[in-house]
Amino acid sequence: MKNLKLKSARAAKDLSQQQLADLIGVSRQTISAIEKGDYNPTINLCIAICRALDKTLDELFWED
Amino acid sequence: MSSEYKLGFVLGVVIGLFLVMATIGIMNRKKKWQYDERQKLARAKAMKWAYLTAVGGFFICLIADSAELLNHEQIMGVMTAGMLCSAIVFACVTIHNDAWMALNEKPKSVIGILLIGLAANLILPLGSLMMGEVISTMWINLAVCVMLVIILINYGIRRAVLRRGNDEESEA
Numbered sequence: 001m002k003n004l005k006l007k008s009a010r011a012a013k014d015l016s017q018q019q020l021a022d023l024i025g026v027s028r029q030t031i032s033a034i035e036k037g038d039y040n041p042t043i044n045l046c047i048a049i050c051r052a053l054d055k056t057l058d059e060l061f062w063e064d
Numbered sequence: 065m066s067s068e069y070k071l072g073f074v075l076g077v078v079i080g081l082f083l084v085m086a087t088i089g090i091m092n093r094k095k096k097w098q099y100d101e102r103q104k105l106a107r108a109k110a111m112k113w114a115y116l117t118a119v120g121g122f123f124i125c126l127i128a129d130s131a132e133l134l135n136h137e138q139i140m141g142v143m144t145a146g147m148l149c150s151a152i153v154f155a156c157v158t159i160h161n162d163a164w165m166a167l168n169e170k171p172k173s174v175i176g177i178l179l180i181g182l183a184a185n186l187i188l189p190l191g192s193l194m195m196g197e198v199i200s201t202m203w204i205n206l207a208v209c210v211m212l213v214i215i216l217i218n219y220g221i222r223r224a225v226l227r228r229g230n231d232e233e234s235e236a
Contacts, residue, residue, distance in 0.1 A: 026100035029162040032229060039102050 001037045005060050009053045010035075024048040077204065088177070099163060106161030114154035121146015144204055148211045155215045159222050171223070175216070182212045 010020050010031075017031045026045065033039035034049075041049070046061055053060070099107065125143050128134040134142065158164035164174075186209055189202035 025098075027103060027162060029226070029229075030100050030102045033102060042101055045101060 003035050003037055006049065007035045009055050009060060013053055020052060023052045103161065103163035106163040107158055110154045110157035113157055114150045117153045118146055118150035121149060145207065148207055152211050152214055156218045159218045178212050178216055182209055185209045
């Protein structure tokens with residue numbers, strides 16, 4: 001399932017996939033894979049993404 | 065050609081490969097390739113499939129040997145082919161998961177290393193053919209060439225896919 005919340009949060013911060021990847025120390029393809037729903041990140045990576053985007057885990061990764 | 069010569073030739077190839085790997089390892093010691101968690105996972109999966117491929121090759125050799133279907137040289141050939149297939153599987157799986165030799169960081173050096181390997185493995189068989197000799201083990205070098213060409217083709221395909229992905233992202 002696509003993670004549109006992450007994509008929109010990244011866009012709201014005006015960050016490209018590469019810029020977000022550089023901020024949290026992963027490859028651009030990993031960010032792309034998370035947004036596409038091809039890869040489930042570990043909790044550590046989720047936290048790093050949330051910190052970089054000033055969001056909570058619930059806001060980015062919780063599905064209702 | 066005596067069996068000692070063949071054994072020495074194979075041993076030379078193995079030692080040569082070991083020296084190349086050791087040199088690359090020493091050169092990369094200071095700047096080790098950094099893989100993120102997804103890439104490490106992909107590499108682990110690639111390693112699993114490569115291992116299973118190698119085991120499959122050895123299993124075929126075992127059956128062929130016990131059933132006396134192939135002679136000793138042919139079994140060595142199948143074993144080598146199994147190992148090369150294993151290397152191809154590892155390279156292709158990691159390439160298509162962007163988890164091979166920091167694909168996007170230093171593509172020129174990666175391609176350079178592959179091309180040097182390709183040239184080195186072409187020199188011996190082509191040289192011997194030009195001298196009018198046919199070395200019975202030169203097919204190993206040709207098989208390594210085929211392996212490197214397959215890896216390069218996969219590398220090219222992945223680069224094209226990544227470039228398209230970058231374009232799509234910049235459009236979004």
